[in-house]
Amino acid sequence: NAGVTQTPKFRVLKTGQSMTLLCAQDMNHEYMYWYRQDPGMGLRLIHYSVGEGTTAKGEVPDGYNVSRLKKQNFLLGLESAAPSQTSVYFCASSKGRRIDDGYTFGSGTRLTVV
Amino acid sequence: DAKTTQPPSMDCAEGRAANLPCNHSTISGNEYVYWYRQIHSQGPQYIIHGLKNNETNEMASLIITEDRKSSTLILPHATLRDTAVYYCIVLSGNTPLVFGKGTRLSVIA
Numbered sequence: 001n002a003g004v005t006q007t008p009k010f011r012v013l014k015t016g017q018s019m020t021l022l023c024a025q026d027m028n029h030e031y032m033y034w035y036r037q038d039p040g041m042g043l044r045l046i047h048y049s050v051g052e053g054t055t056a057k058g059e060v061p062d063g064y065n066v067s068r069l070k071k072q073n074f075l076l077g078l079e080s081a082a083p084s085q086t087s088v089y090f091c092a093s094s095k096g097r098r099i100d101d102g103y104t105f106g107s108g109t110r111l112t113v114v
Numbered sequence: 115d116a117k118t119t120q121p122p123s124m125d126c127a128e129g130r131a132a133n134l135p136c137n138h139s140t141i142s143g144n145e146y147v148y149w150y151r152q153i154h155s156q157g158p159q160y161i162i163h164g165l166k167n168n169e170t171n172e173m174a175s176l177i178i179t180e181d182r183k184s185s186t187l188i189l190p191h192a193t194l195r196d197t198a199v200y201y202c203i204v205l206s207g208n209t210p211l212v213f214g215k216g217t218r219l220s221v222i223a
């Protein structure tokens with residue numbers, strides 16, 4: 001039982017390149033989330049999904065797109081990377097709307113845009 | 115719009131209780147208080163949550179004041195492995211977690 005797995009763990013991109021970050025969970029969770037964390041800051045919500053085929057914007061959605069084609073996967077895309085998107089990206093999942101459903105986080109993807 | 119206020123940093127001697135305060139003076143009746151922690155830039159880890167009663171689990175205790183405007187997370191016997199950033203989050207059932215800057219707890223040998 002792996003929990004939440006993020007791929008890749010590290011990546012360096014050139015400005016203007018595109019890439020997709022993959023988040024996979026094996027807990028049959030309904031809800032999934034993408035956060036970013038800049039140095040010395042708390043996590044900020046980018047996008048989230050409340051079920052297969054659904055997505056919603058979070059606090060800082062600009063410059064990112066997401067897709068949830070399968071329940072177990074949540075993809076975060078950067079169409080044209082910018083240095084301001086250098087950050088650590090965390091994916092999380094939760095069972096559902098119940099207040100007792102704690103979040104399970106992945107170990108993060110460290111992205112550098114040069 | 116920050117819903118919680120936490121001190122930026124605290125120190126605690128190893129083996130002593132660590133008491134981490136959080137102010138949430140604008141909390142509404144259906145909002146819970148959650149605590150998470152983040153060790154060495156790993157993904158955050160759930161600790162505990164509560165509505166109005168005090169709560170205890172194997173990791174910590176949560177004390178919520180009667181007016182619910184503040185709370186304290188207690189780690190009863192802090193160890194070096196408890197050094198982390200601790201986040202106090204106010205949350206209702208329909209909204210995703212929103213993190214502030216948290217409190218950086220340093221446990222000192």
